[in-house]
Amino acid sequence: MTDLRIAFSPCPNDTFVFHALVHGQVPGAPPFDVTYADVDVTNTAALDGRFDLVKVSYAALPWLLDQYELLPCGGALGRGCGPLVLVRDGSDISDLSGLTVAVPGERTTAYLLMRLWSAARPPAAIEVVPFDKIMPGVAAGTWDAGLVIHEARFTYPTYGLTALADLGEWWEGDTGLPIPLGAILARRGAVDPAAATAWVRESVRQAWDAPGNTREYVMAHAQEMNPDVAAAHIKLYVNDFTTNLGDEGYAAVNALLTRAANEGLTPPTPRLTRLP
Structure with missing residues (x-):
């Protein structure tokens, strides 16, 4: 089987979330070829369909949803975590x-x-x-x-x-809604969204159950970040929305994209509906 191509940032929240998945520790998941790139890079690099799973900004979705489907997990969305x-x-x-x-x-x-x-x-x-x-x-x-x-x-x-x-x-x-920052997308025709959702959720579960197992990997990619800052970063950006956007998460995403389109800042985006 050819490795699936996945791209996410070297930031602690992403390496924490995907540690088990990219290290072959999620039962039933295929092997992955990993690209580490900041989200401003993946927002445009994903346009040519080079990745099967990819972390992007929610703001980039209007240019990507013709090729990718939004997963209801794995991303960054929450409160008190804005730019x-x-x-x-x-x-x-x-x-x-x-x-x-x-x-x-x-x-x-x-x-x-x-x-x-x-x-x-x-x-x-x-x-x-x-x-x-x-x-x-x-x-x-x-x-x-x-x-x-x-x-x-x-x-x-x-x-x-x-x-x-x-x-x-x-x-x-x-x-009144949380802020949608980063999304995980699955390339249409390359990855079954339901399977990918199960892989990512299991990877997050393993990270939460045994955070010490992720520490070496997280710090290896944390660009000389202080370990206390890395831990605070993970605590802030990895939360309940990471395992399931839920109704509130989808409402936040739709509110952002609708408002942006109404202001002429992005192309219109069809209303996103909740996956299981």
């Missing part, structure tokens, strides 16, 4: 109008949320920057503000930065 808009400490910046903002990708959920939040007073320019370069660049004055994701929630004060906005907090207050 942040950061500025230098002591700045008198109150909104983004006229500013240059560094963002981690044009099809990330973070950038889509920032566009929705700042629609009345948008920035003058954006620059797409690898997410690990954003905080040092804002601190150095390269950009007026930066949009950050991942473990930056825990480390930005050490760069002398202040949160101008917590976009997850804004989204939750505006909609």
Whole structure:
């Protein structure tokens, strides 16, 4: 059997979730050829159908659902885990109008949320920057503000930065719904969604049952991250929605994509319905 091709980020939440699956520890699952890539890369790399299972931003779904089906598990969705808009400490910046903002990708959920939040007073320019370069660049004055994701929630004060906005907090207050960040997609015709759902859920179960088994793998890909930060990252982004989006999760995804389409920011997307 040819290995299935899977792509996800080297971030602790993804390596934690997929540890058992990619190490052949999930009964009945095939072997996998793994690509590690940040979500801003997979959002566009998935367009050519090169992956069978892939982690992408929910904001990228309008360009991908003709080839892929959304799985109801394995992704990142929750509360208190949204992207942040950061500025230098002591700045008198109150909104983004006229500013240059560094963002981690044009099809990330973070950038889509920032566009929705700042629609009345948008920035003058954006620059797409690898997410690990954003905080040092804002601190150095390269950009007026930066949009950050991942473990930056825990480390930005050490760069002398202040949160101008917590976009997850804004989204939750505006909609009452959790924030949909990263999704797991299965390529149509290549992977049975029901089987893939069972594999991913079993991989998550094993990680929760024996988190110590994942530690070496997680830290090997954590880009010199402090172990305490990696643990906090996993605790924040791996939650009940990771095993099942449920009605609330699907409502959040549909709300984001409907609003984005209504604002002309993404192509229209058919309403997503719940898988088992």
